[in-house]
Amino acid sequence: MIKLITLINAEGDPLPAECGAPAGLRGIAISRWFERLSRGRVLGERGQSEANFKKLTTALQSKRQIEMLEPWVWVPIDPKTGG
Numbered sequence: 001m002i003k004l005i006t007l008i009n010a011e012g013d014p015l016p017a018e019c020g021a022p023a024g025l026r027g028i029a030i031s032r033w034f035e036r037l038s039r040g041r042v043l044g045e046r047g048q049s050e051a052n053f054k055k056l057t058t059a060l061q062s063k064r065q066i067e068m069l070e071p072w073v074w075v076p077i078d079p080k081t082g083g
Helices: 002-011 030-039 049-062
Strands: 026-029 067-069 072-074
Touching: 002 026, 002 030, 026 030, 030 049, 030 072, 049 067
Parallel strands: none
Antiparallel strands: 026 072, 067 072
């Protein structure tokens, strides 16, 4: 999550309306996040990266820590806390 948040803060773009996110919320290309995690070997050795990335995104989505709509990924705002 830290790498994703760092990427969004440094390189993120406002999300398009079709993402259903609040206006002004920023996201990053899923491929860019994958590239950053793969380069740092966070996802394991070569050949495991794509499968491990899929597991990671599925787990984070089920916990509502990220939202994804191809090609975007972003951290949703918690309506209870505003952050």
